[in-house]
Amino acid sequence: MKAIEIFKELGIEYEEMKVKGNSTPRYRAKVEPDKLEEIIKKFKTQGFKHFVALSCVDWIKEGNMELIYHLFSYDTLEDVFLSIYLPRDEPKYKTLRHLFPQIETYEREVHEMFGVEFEGNDRLGEFILEDWNDMPPMRKDFDTVKYVKEKYESVPLVEGRGDKQ
Amino acid sequence: MTDNPNPLPSIIPEKDWKKIQRMLSKRSLWMIHFCTGCGAMEMPPTMTSRYDMERFGIIPMATPRQADLLLVTGYVAVKTLKRIVRVYEQMQDPKYVISFGSCPINGGLYWDSYNTIKRLDKYIPVDLYIAGCMPRPEAIMDAFLKLMKDIDEGRADGWLRYRKYYDKYRANQMRVFKRWDE
C-alpha cells in the first residue's frame, strides 16, 4: 500500500520532500504524540517493516524537541518521516520498543545526547558517553568550546625528564 | 623482589648492559596499534609489501602483553583513553608510544568536541608524534627510524617518566574519568 493512501486513510496532513539526486519518494508528517503508536502500527501492517532510525532535533527558539521516526517500505520503496514535538523543558515520551526492538537502542542514544525521557524503557542510562557529568551535549544551549576549555585545556602538562638511562 | 634490575653478574657493567638492552630493543620493536580513528587505514600499506616494516624487525602483535610499541592512530575519546591507559599499563617495560596524526597532538579536527581529549601527552607519556592528517606510510617509516635512533641514544624515556611521575599522570587521567574500575 502506498504511503499516500495510508495518510489519506488516517486523515493526516503530509508534505512531500524533494532531495536533489535521490528520486525515492519521501513524505513527512507531523503527528500528535498520543496517536503516534497507532499510526506506526498501521504503517507496519501496510508494508513499512523497516524502522530506519529515530533522530532528534533541538528547536531552541520554538522551545521544542522534535523526535523523528523514520520508516521504510521495501514493497513500494518509500520513505516516511513521522515527527512529534515535545516541550523542551521536560521532554518525556513513552517507549515504542515493543513495535520494533531496535528502537530501544535509539532511545538510549537520544536519552543520553538530548535528555529525552522514555517511560517504560528500563535500559536508559550510561550508553556511549562514559563518565559524563554535565548536561546532555547535543542540546543547543550546551557550549562545547567553554566545556573543552574547562575540562581538557585546564589539565596540566606533566613536565620533567625521566631518570637517566 | 630485589632492586637490582641487572640479571647478569657484574662482569658486564650496568651502563654497558643497558646499552646492549637498548641496542636489542631498537632492532625488534613489536607493535600494537590501537586503531581509534582513520589512521588505522595507513597501517596495512606500511606492513605489506610496498613499505614492509618487517625489514626493521617491526611486526604487529595481537596483545599488549607482548608489545613494546603502542601506536595510537587517531583521535582519542574519553572512553577510548581509558582503554588506552589500560593497554599501556599492561605492556612490559621498556615501552614506547607513538601518537599518530594531528588529533592526539592538539585535537585536530575535533578541537572543540565535547568528548575527545585534546593532547594525549597529558595522560600518558608520548615518545614521538607524527604530524599530518593523515601521515603517509613514508612518514610512519621515518618515525620508526627516528624512534630507533632515540632509543639507541636513550632519549625515548617515556616509560621512565610514567614511573617517576605516575601520581601526576594518574591525577590527570582522573580529571577526565569519573571512575576507574579495577
Next chain:
Amino acid sequence: MSIVNILIQSTLVALYLFLAICIGLLFMGIARKVTARIQNRVGPPIYQNFIDVGKLLAKKTNIKHNWIFDFAPLFALAGVLLALAYLPMGGYKMLSGTGDLILLLYIIAIPALGFALGSGASANPNAGVGVMRALTLMLSYEMPFLLVLLALMIFYNTASLSTLLEKQMSFAWGIVALPISALAADIALQGMMMEKPFDIPIAPHEIASGPLVEFGGKYLGMLMLYSAGSVVLETTLFVDLFLGGGVVLNPATYGVVAYVVNYLVWFALIFVVWMIAVFINAVFPRFRIEQAFKFYWKWPTVIAAIGLAQAYIMSVFLGVIP
C-alpha cells in the same frame, strides 16, 4: 664410568641441546625471510629471531597470575629439551632405552600440555579457546601419526629409535620403503608444527594469539626458545623416522668424522623438511578447527591406513625383512 667421562658426556649433551635451540631460532628467521620473499617483501635479516629472544629476555616482566602461570614457560622449555635429548640428532643419541619410540610419543605431549596448563591458569578467555583448539588439533593429527608409527614398527620390527636408524642405514630409508606412510606423516607434521593451514590454536587475528595471549617479556622469551626447540624436535622426528636420521657413515668404523658428516647431513635434511612446511605455510589460509579435524580423520588417516597395509603385506606376505 669416571667423573671425567660424565662431565664430558654432560657437556656434549648441553652443547647439542644449545645447538638445537640455535638451529631452531635460525630456522624461524629463515622462514620469515622466505615468507617475505614469497610475498614480494624484503623481510627481516635471518638473525632477527636471536634479537627478538634477547630483547624479550632483557625486558622487565611484571605479570602476576599464579605459580602455575610462572611455571608454564619453564615446563614447556624443559619438556622440549627432554624430548630433544631422546631424539637422535645426526646419529648421536644422548638418552636411550628400548622401546623409546613409544616413550617419545608421551614426552612430545609434555611441553604442549604444560603450555596449555599455564595459559589456562591465566584465566584469559582467548587463552582458553586457544588451548581447547590446540588439544583438539593434537587429537586430530595423532590418529594418522599413530598409524604411521605402527607401520614403521611392523616393517622394521622394532620400537627402538637407534635400532630403527641402524636398520634404515643398512637396508633402505623409510621414505623409500614406505612412501605412502611418509606422505601421511608429512601431512600430520604440518599440524604438529602448527603451520598454516593448521595454525588454528595461535590464530592472531581471531583469538589474539591464543595460548600466548597473557605471556609477555621474559615468559614470552622462554616460550620462543620452546617453539624454536619444537621446530627442531618435529623436523628431526620426521627425519629420524623416514630419512634415516641423516646417518650416512657408520660411527663404529669412521669415528669422529662420521659424527660431523652425519650432523651436517641431518642439518640439510631437517632444513628440507622445514622448507616444505614453510612453503605450504606461506601460501595457505587457515582452516577452522572442525575442518582440520575432519580433514585429518579423513585423508591422512586413509593414506596412513593404506601405508600400514603396505607395510604389513611387505613384511608378512612378501617376506621383506630389513
